[in-house]
Amino acid sequence: MHTALHPSASDALHFINEYHTSKPEKTMLLVMGECIVDYQGRARSLLDWGERLIMIKQDGTVLVHQPVMREPVNWQPTGSITEFKIKDEQLILNCRHLHPAEKMRVAFRRLKLVTATSLVDHANLIIAGMEIDVVNQIVSDPTIIEENLRIVKREKPVKTGSIDLFGFDKNHVPVVIEVKRSLATISSVHQLRMYVKDIKKDRKEPKVRGILCAPRVPDMVKKLLEEHNLEWREVERKVVLPDNRQRTLKEF
Amino acid sequence: MHTALHPSASDALHFINEYHTSKPEKTMLLVMGECIVDYQGRARSLLDWGERLIMIKQDGTVLVHQPVMREPVNWQPTGSITEFKIKDEQLILNCRHLHPAEKMRVAFRRLKLVTATSLVDHANLIIAGMEIDVVNQIVSDPTIIEENLRIVKREKPVKTGSIDLFGFDKNHVPVVIEVKRSLATISSVHQLRMYVKDIKKDRKEPKVRGILCAPRVPDMVKKLLEEHNLEWREVERKVVLPDNRQRTLKEF
């Protein structure tokens, strides 16, 4: 853990050369100060002078964060190579990435803080409440959708994409189910339509049901579903982590 | 600009109370250290012990960054309220957000760095190469699509969504144009199909052309377009910023 407060450009460069440049894959670098940012790659952008925090992560990711908003105003993807130099008494950060070809330049005219640290983190996020969880819920109890529904396949591949759930109803009619974790969208209707069409073609079945299954289905989407003789179910989503790891957040 | 290196939990709390708590909307807080994270809201997650950088932005946004990847592993949206306390000799960060209802807790068992700074940044990003730019390109020179095409409306609202560009060809046949800034997708074909259908219905026109316009159209998408009697144009995308602000990135 090394820090430099209000360093000059050359002091910052020395600091970076000493604590970051030789082992960037083991060192997260923070640079806070007044800067401009140029970016060219999938798009092209310019950002005028302002105070920001720049983070160079241990995998080469570079983030430029303004004092507000969740999203970085500029960034470089994982695997970028970053170099520093001085020009006109300003600290310059240049980084490049191949595939997609992108480059970004940050020029600092005033530095507030530079830090270099090695962060060790091998933990993986455990998360619940995703689409896969809703799918599992339905598989373990298909009556959520309707009585006597028999699920035979999940992630069934068709021409274009793959069907979340596939099965047969009590009359042995094929049923295609598209699952959404939160809001059903117009786009999900199109997905469902296409899957139903593919199944009809594949199986030469005149009748195939399609059900859009989501916690919430807006009116517009319902109307669109009706237009195409498709169905929907508004299912309650349970958000439960594996084990009994529910204890932690309780008190607050 | 205030910093505390390797503070104890209580030192950190005092530091935060002095430099952050009274004016969080003017102070970006960084906390680096070994922590666990609990989150509950639109989903539910747990993150085991590891070293991370936590950023509390001046608009209430909270980001938890691991040493790799562009995305924060956990976060709270803009407008969240964050509080600190000590429990079992650990510094605890609790934050809440309403609408969507979300809360997150971070517990630190070791601190490497705490900093508080006021960042001033009123600059806005100037960006080029977005969908809107491709649309403008076509409007200013419709021959990019074809000769004698007359564009009459952009962002034309229809039943479901809005059409990027609408006009008439040399034979006065209505033309719907869907524009993509990079890759045309299956989803964009569906959008186009729907818009063409809506226009046919609205205008009671038997013939309406639909053109998908993108820098690249994959074979699969072309096939799908053909199936539905739709067309495509692969247009070159120019990425040019307004003014002559092209100078800056040149040398590197």
Place this chain on the structure above:
DNA sequence: CGTGCCAGGTGCCGT
């Protein structure tokens, strides 16, 4: 590699 799709998507702009 590309291709498709989910995401605690985020952010923007409309009704």
Place this chain on the structure above:
DNA sequence: ACGGCACTTGGCACG
């Protein structure tokens, strides 16, 4: 506030 949509979307899984 809800909804529709683009995004330097990012990230992952699969052919």
